[in-house]
Amino acid sequence: MATQYRCLDNGRRALARDTLVDGKPVVNGIDALEVLDQEEPDLALRQRTLVVLFFHAIPELDRGRVRIEGGVRIAPVNVDWAVRADRLTAGQVNPPVQAYIDALGAAVGKERLLVVRTDVRGDFSAYRLVIERRTTDEPAFDPLLSAIDFSFKVECPSEFDCRPINECPPTTRGAPTIDYLARDYASFRRLMLDRLAVTMPGWQERNPADVGVAIVETLAYAADHLSYYQDAAATEAYLGAARRRTSIRRHARLLDYPMHDGANARAWVALEVAAGSDADGGVLPGPDAAPDSGHPGATLLTQIPAPRGSLALTDQELNRAVADGALVFETLHDVTLHASRNELYFHTWGDERCCLPKAATSAALLRQGRDARVADGELKPGDVLIFEEVRGPDTGQAADLDPTHRHAVRLTEVTFGVDPLNPADPTTPLEIIEIAWDAADALPFPLCLWTVADAGAAQVPVAVARGNVVLADHGRTIVGEPLVPPTPERPYRPRLAFGPLTRQGRARDAAGSLLLDAQGEPAVVNLAGPAADATRWEMRDVLPAAFLLDPNGDAWRPQPDLLASDRFARDFVAETEDDGRTALRFGDGVSGARPIGGLVAAYRIGNGRAGNIGAESLAHVVNGPAGITGARNPLPAAGGEDPESADQVRLYAPQAFRTQERAVTEADYAAMAERHAEVQRAAADRRWTGSWYTMFVTVDRRGTRAGSPARSSDRAFRAEIGNFLQRYRLAGHDLEIARPIYVSLDIALTVCVAPGYVRANVRQALNRIFSSTNLPDGTRGFFHPDNFTFGQPVYLSQIIAAAMQAPGVSWIDVDDAPPKPNRFRRWGKPSQGELAAGYIPMGWLEIARLDNDPNRPENGKIEFIMQGGL
Incomplete structure (x- = not known):
């Protein structure tokens, strides 16, 4: 095997050519090789003829001693023939090639040339021609120079030099051993000192005052900060690893999950004013009609060591x-105070031991209140009253009252009238006020209205109504706080000085649309809506209670994000961290305007469940009108919500996209309709109506039936459902809300009454069981509307089982063989074998109905033929 070297000077070739012994060469070898390309007129033979030049004359060589190695795509390349140039026969090569070989042979000697013909031309890779050495060769072939590297494509156009470059690259050092776990100042300092000990072994100084050590420590300090930045960026880049609340919020927003920062609490506050005082007839202000002014509503304070009512405090004392x-x-709004509304009494029309039942939506009040008579206009629709039990109905003692029997209602109707029967003075009609409120504010408990004798034997009421009610929410206003000016080098992220920033819910109307205030911004409270809605909102509607003013007097308003803000929108985003500090993020001139500085902030602080104070906690009106003698919240504050935790967001955000917010198929429309709180079930049917598709959605409303007296608002309800579904509706589809198809039933059963039971009592019990209303014990009657829905059949076995629960029932006979009068069928329809089948089937849009109302037998009836008993 020949040793492989790369040398800058090929001295061996000169030795092989020039070394002679007794005038004869010692060794022979290959001096050069030429591939004939352009010289060959026959295209098929181009690059297949090789001319090999040796240092000295060569012996007779044949194809067996010539071998071509190498190649990538074309391999192997075989030798067809190999002949010394002076042994070429006529016709073995083409004349131009022969002429070229003759000319070359004349210059160097044909005995030194070997002509080789290959079977194919090679590819662009490197090849090697090898001469097989034999001991009989004279002179012998040199072991290193008996082979030569070449290329078949040497004459192909190329911009590179064909001469191989033999370089001896300098010695390179191995990669340094580096501890890639170094992440802090100490480990970086140690790493650099260890590296310098290897590369600069002569430098042994470790004194902190040394310049080299100082440079190392400076670099370690910078590396420590860079490492922290890299770790923080990598950590905050993923929802599962992020620690900062702002990062988690933004990740969740990309998943269409709005992370909330909590909401403040609200409370209904009942005020009392002295008759004839400055407060009587005065206005307790709410926030300024133009929120940009920064004027907050009246300040209320929980109990401190001071008398209840109006309280004068300086800012330092308040702090x-x-x-x-x-x-x-x-x-949250203005309220006009009247002494006549401090405490109002219910009017029971001369009856005793009266009770305002659960779900009541109307009542009557005496016009004469505890402190004054209610004048015209002092009580009107939109005002809020709080009904309150002030004494125990059994004992008459204030200590025995039920503190949960308090309820706020917003009046929808106020009618001043008289009761001609005045037991105190028959000659003078009794002045009364008839009031009504929305069904959403229906009384959630029965309220006793009778009077009891107090310690002085005077008759005092068990329950009263409180006027002068105002809605207040948790939070204190901070005004006039200048923000730091922006700097061009860094994004503008000013921080508010105080926290936590108040977050307020926004009001929606009955159709689910956001209400707007006079400035076109989402309204905080709906002063025309039910009182129950004042403490209910969707967390996605909550916004910070903050705004900014720039030097031009223009207001900057908070938004959940800046994705919908154009380059002119003066919007900002308030981002609160877990420590309660809030930073303000502004636009970049594309999504939201870029501020120029000079901003002044007005905002409120106070948020979360801390504001869910108990009843009777509020006691003072700070710097209010003189004459306010009492302030209290009869009901606990509600609505306060702490910021959503990071763990909860990590759990829910990845699944948020699974919540469907569009309706395409019939099943989609039915599912979207069932999201409405008043819809029990829904069904949808898509029909071609001539020019486009119309989706007919049929809804089964909870509790009542269309067409019944209780459903006089059916048209309004269907309009409400239509508005509710608009946000999910597929473009190009019309939407119609249809009534269910109610199927009235006609049932007659023979009942055997057990001995000792009165048939009338048993019949009454059966009528109660099979009623369509809520029973006194809180259960539903068998044919209550909520017990049946679309396509639900009525099973005879269930009716028999329910009837057997009535006291005094021995057995039930359902046989309809003549002359027995038993029936089990649809109203007004002949029997279709329902009794034999054991059930009455319903279509997919049909709902069973049986009101058992003698005035409307067409709405279904059930008859009991009583036998036996007394």
Whole structure:
């Protein structure tokens, strides 16, 4: 095997050519090789003829001693023949090639030339021609020079030099051993000192005052910060690893999951004013009609060591009270105060032991209140009253009252009238006020209205109504806080000085659309909606209670994000971290305008469940009108919600996209309709209506039936469902809300009454069991509307089982063989074998109905033929 060297000077070739012994060469070898290409007129033979030049004359060589190695795509390349140039026969090569060989032979001697013909031309890779050495050769072939590397494509156009470059590259050092786990100052310092000890072994200084050590420590300090930055960036880049609340919020937003930062609490506050005082007839202000002014609502304070009512406090005293644990609430709207509304009494029309039943939506009040008479206009629709039990109905003692029997209602109707029967003065009609409120504010409990004798034997009411009610929410207003000016080098992220930033819910109307205030911004409260809605909102509608003013007087308003903000929108995003500090993020001139500086912030602080104070917690109106003698919240504050935790977001955000927010198929429309709180079931049917498709959605409303007296608002309800489905509707499809098809039933059963039971009592019990209303014990009657829905059959076995639960029932006979009058069928339809089948089937849009109303037998009836008993 020949030793492989790469040398800058090929001295061996000169030795092989020039070394002679007794005038004869010692060794022979290959001096050069030429591939004939352009010289060959026959295209098929081009690059297949090789001319090999030796240092000295060569013996007779044949194809067996010539071998061609190498090649990539074309291999092997075989030798057809190999002949010394002076032994070529006529016709073995073409004349131009023969002429070229003759000319070359004349210059160097034909005895030194070997002509080789291959079977194919090679590819562009390197090949090697090898001469097989034999001991009989004279002179012998040199072991190193008996082979030569060449290329068949040497004459192909190329911009590179064909001469191989033999270089001896310098010695390179191996890669240094580096501890890639070094991530802090100490480990980086140690790493660099260890490396310098290898590369600069003569430098042994480790004194901190040394310049080299100082440079190392400076670099370690910078590397420590860079490492922290890299770790932080890598950590915050993924939802599962992010630690900063802002990062988690942005990741969740990309998944269409709005992470919320909590919401503040709200409370209904009942005020009392002294008759004839400045507060009587005065207005307790809410926030300024133009929120940009920064004027907050009236300040309310939880109990501190001071009398209830209006309280004069300086800013320092208020700060001290807050530092001691008092919570601040502020009114959300104006309220006109009247002494006549301090405490109002119910009118029972001369009846005794009356009760305002559960789900009531109307009542009557005496016009004469505790402190004054209610004048015209002092009680009107839109005002809020709080019904309150002030004494135990059994004992008459205030200590025995039920604190849960308090309820706020917003009046929808107020009618001033008289009761001609006045037991105190028959000659003078009794002035009364008839009031009504929305079904959404229906009384959630029965309220006793009778009077009891107090310690002085005077008759005092068990329950009263409180006027002068205002809605207040948790949070204290901070105004006039200048923000740091922006710098061109860094993104503008000013921080608010105080926290936590208040987040307020926004109001929606009955159709589910956001209400707008006078400035076109989402309204905080719906002053025309039910009182129950004042403490309910969707967390996706919550926005920070903050705004900014620039030097031009233009207001900057908060948004959940800047994705929908154009380059002119003066919007910002308030991003709160877990420590309660809030940074403001502005636009970049594309998504949201870029601020120029000079911004002044007005915002509120106070948020979360800390504001869910109990009843009777609020006690003071700070710097309110003189004459306010009392302030209290009869009901606990509600709605306060803490910021959503990072763990909860990591759990829910990846699944948010699975929540379907569009309706395409019939099943989609039915599912979307069932999201409405008042819809029990829904069914949808797509029909071609001549020019386009119309989706007919049929809904089964909870609790009542279309066409019944309780469903006088059926048209409004269907319009509400239509508006509710608009956000999910597929473009190009019309939408119609249809009524269900109610199937009235006609049932007659023979009942055997057990001995000792009165048939009338048993019949009454059966009528109660098979009623369509809620029973006194809280259960539903068998044919209550919520017990049946679309396509649900009515099984005879269930009816028999329910009837057997009635006291005094021995057995039930359902045989309809003549002359027995038993029936089990649809109303007004002949029997279709339902009794034999054991059930009455329903179509997919049909709902069974049986009201058992003698005035409307067409709505279904059930008859009991009583036998036996008394």
